Amino acid sequence: MNEDLIEKPEDESRRSFLVNLSLGLSYFSAAVAGIPVLAAIFAPLIEKTPKLWRKVGEVDSFQVGTTNLVTFENANPEKWSGTTASSAAWLRRDATDKFTAFAVNCTHLGCPVRWEADAHLFMCPCHGGVYYKDGSVAAGPPPKALVQYPVRINKKDIEIQTSPIPITNISA
Amino acid sequence: MKTLKKIWNWIDDRSGFTEMFMPLMKHPVPADSKWSYVFGSATLFCLVLQVITGIALSLLYQPSSAEAYQSLEFITNEAAFGNVLRGIHYFGASGMIIMVSIHMIQVYITAAYKFPREMGWVSGVILFFMTIAMGFTGQLLRWDSNGVWSAVVGAEQMGRIPFIGKWAARLLLGGDTIGSHTLGRFYSYHVFILPAIIFLLVAYHLTLLIINGISEPPKVGRLVDPKTYRQWYKEMLVEKGIPFWPYAAWRDIIFGAATIIAIIILAIWIGPPELTTPPNVTYLNTNPSPDWYMLSIFSLFALMPPQIESYMIVIGPALSIIFLLSLPFISNKGERHPIRRPWAVFGSICVIIFVFSLFLLGEESTWSPKFDAKPLTSVSIHSTDPLVINGATLFYKKGCLFCHQIDKQGGLKGPDLSDLALRLTAEDITIRILNGGPDMPAYGGTLSKTELTAIVAFLSSRKFKK
Numbered sequence: 001m002n003e004d005l006i007e008k009p010e011d012e013s014r015r016s017f018l019v020n021l022s023l024g025l026s027y028f029s030a031a032v033a034g035i036p037v038l039a040a041i042f043a044p045l046i047e048k049t050p051k052l053w054r055k056v057g058e059v060d061s062f063q064v065g066t067t068n069l070v071t072f073e074n075a076n077p078e079k080w081s082g083t084t085a086s087s088a089a090w091l092r093r094d095a096t097d098k099f100t101a102f103a104v105n106c107t108h109l110g111c112p113v114r115w116e117a118d119a120h121l122f123m124c125p126c127h128g129g130v131y132y133k134d135g136s137v138a139a140g141p142p143p144k145a146l147v148q149y150p151v152r153i154n155k156k157d158i159e160i161q162t163s164p165i166p167i168t169n170i171s172a
Numbered sequence: 173m174k175t176l177k178k179i180w181n182w183i184d185d186r187s188g189f190t191e192m193f194m195p196l197m198k199h200p201v202p203a204d205s206k207w208s209y210v211f212g213s214a215t216l217f218c219l220v221l222q223v224i225t226g227i228a229l230s231l232l233y234q235p236s237s238a239e240a241y242q243s244l245e246f247i248t249n250e251a252a253f254g255n256v257l258r259g260i261h262y263f264g265a266s267g268m269i270i271m272v273s274i275h276m277i278q279v280y281i282t283a284a285y286k287f288p289r290e291m292g293w294v295s296g297v298i299l300f301f302m303t304i305a306m307g308f309t310g311q312l313l314r315w316d317s318n319g320v321w322s323a324v325v326g327a328e329q330m331g332r333i334p335f336i337g338k339w340a341a342r343l344l345l346g347g348d349t350i351g352s353h354t355l356g357r358f359y360s361y362h363v364f365i366l367p368a369i370i371f372l373l374v375a376y377h378l379t380l381l382i383i384n385g386i387s388e389p390p391k392v393g394r395l396v397d398p399k400t401y402r403q404w405y406k407e408m409l410v411e412k413g414i415p416f417w418p419y420a421a422w423r424d425i426i427f428g429a430a431t432i433i434a435i436i437i438l439a440i441w442i443g444p445p446e447l448t449t450p451p452n453v454t455y456l457n458t459n460p461s462p463d464w465y466m467l468s469i470f471s472l473f474a475l476m477p478p479q480i481e482s483y484m485i486v487i488g489p490a491l492s493i494i495f496l497l498s499l500p501f502i503s504n505k506g507e508r509h510p511i512r513r514p515w516a517v518f519g520s521i522c523v524i525i526f527v528f529s530l531f532l533l534g535e536e537s538t539w540s541p542k543f544d545a546k547p548l549t550s551v552s553i554h555s556t557d558p559l560v561i562n563g564a565t566l567f568y569k570k571g572c573l574f575c576h577q578i579d580k581q582g583g584l585k586g587p588d589l590s591d592l593a594l595r596l597t598a599e600d601i602t603i604r605i606l607n608g609g610p611d612m613p614a615y616g617g618t619l620s621k622t623e624l625t626a627i628v629a630f631l632s633s634r635k636f637k638k
């Protein structure tokens with residue numbers, strides 16, 4: 001056997017230093033490269049979506065007792081959002097100075113509910129969820145009432161606050 | 173000739189082709205593994221087809237929320253063979269889901285997951301779910317109204333996960349609402365992330381196949397004993413094994429090629445699913461429904477009792493995944509033949525019947541209101557009494573017809589009311605309309621007295637079914 005290959009104590013510590021150095025360097029480079037990658041993955045959780053009031057029409061254009069579809073621009077659309085830049089809501093004028101805005105998403109699995117004006121009911125095409133005009137559940141699988149968006153009267157205008165798609169949680 | 177041979181020998185020697193691939197091609201397999209072994213490889217054939225057609229589609233597709241729909245119209249109507257390409261990718265996905273399901277059921281029924289092939293099963297189960305996930309994300313990339321609402325439905329399911337549901341939903345959609353980032357994310361899931369996982373797992377799945385060998389057809393009374401199995405299998409191969417290529421592989425190739433030809437024929441003959449309306453979240457007159465392979469789950473959502481549904485959306489999939497993954501650890505030895513494992517056969521048949529009936533129910537979707545029902549006409553009113561006629565008009569206007577049938581017209585959600593007067597008195601009818609029922613809205617708050625009288629008069633006139 002070659003004399004040189006017999007381990008000497010100082011070799012041992014030098015080797016383990018080099019091994020640790022190489023491992024440490026690879027962890028470090030992986031971590032540094034990983035930060036922007038993780039940031040891209042978790043961007044939707046990191047970025048705060050602003051809440052903005054959007055005009056959806058003039059107060060006078062809605063009759064008392066009616067429910068109408070209104071649309072408004074989302075809080076942070078991009079140039080490439082296209083038709084997905086906007087959201088919709090069902091706006092009900094309960095009284096002269098009282099408005100309610102319902103999310104269009106069924107609380108069951110999020111499908112778009114339709115307002116059937118003559119029947120005074122919201123109906124969901126997906127699994128047959130039905131809601132009364134005040135958003136409470138009338139029939140079908142939905143576990144809770146339609147979610148409401150913040151709405152306010154600003155002088156002559158009626159405004160809705162941009163809000164997330166309502167996500168129903170497990171205990172609903 | 174001689175020089176050519178020499179050149180080839182040099183290439184082969186230095187490139188290592190023979191050395192790398194011959195042992196794989198020639199590895200011995202049990203001689204009696206015949207036509208029932210073709211479904212796994214057919215799944216692989218479909219996967220390759222999906223990768224190739226997927227790459228071709230990606231050359232034509234625009235993964236941007238604003239433009240994806242237009243690029244789909246372009247692929248469908250303008251690009252050379254674009255429509256066929258979409259069709260192949262669609263039927264290829266369908267074929268892959270069918271083949272992987274058959275493969276999985278077969279491995280279960282013949283207990284091929286037992287020792288030493290536990291990890292083959294585990295990787296296969298994950299691959300099965302990845303295939304479903306590819307189907308879901310793929311139909312969404314069509315980015316028509318169905319695609320957009322599928323994304324919302326997916327997010328709602330995520331939302332049911334305890335504690336982190338809201339965040340999971342947000343991550344899936346790439347934000348609070350459907351928007352610019354949603355499609356980009358789903359494109360990445362469908363084109364990069366899921367395929368990367370699938371490639372790794374397929375490589376692993378196939379490597380295991382070489383290491384552990386393909387499972388021999390089961391025989392009644394021949395038990396798997398982890399202590400002796402490997403030795404026995406080796407000896408069996410020496411005695412009765414045949415090289416995979418070409419003596420076993422020809423069946424795989426014939427069946428795989430037939431599958432692909434069938435897919436192409438369907439693609440030309442039937443074509444891809446039609447695009448629904450553009451991805452406009454503010455246009456609500458749509459009736460979202462998933463591609464066929466998601467239809468059973470869709471029905472399950474409609475039919476589960478609402479009280480437990482939110483829990484079942486989480487617990488159901490979690491339990492089935494846990495059950496499937498732990499299966500080879502619960503039982504990894506003993507009998508393999510289906511005749512000796514009647515419960516496995518029975519269970520599989522139950523699952524197949526269950527999924528298939530849900531599918532048929534989903535085709536009908538009786539739970540959905542029939543929004544396109546037409547007003548009743550004199551043909552089905554059978555009366556000249558103005559009150560009854562008025563009642564029939566109201567029956568349509570108030571949405572009753574969306575859920576109830578009169579003479580074969582109307583929805584199927586509630587009972588057929590063609591001959592209601594035979595079952596209920598006018599008084600009972602009134603009470604039912606005013607108070608509603610377990611799955612019917614109460615109309616007490618919305619009908620005027622005259623409207624109610626008219627509807628009751630109409631329903632009381634219903635004495636026979638056509």
Ligand code: FES
Pocket residue numbers: 106107108109110111124125126127128129140141142
């Ligand atoms: S999503 Fe509305 S009933 Fe299921």
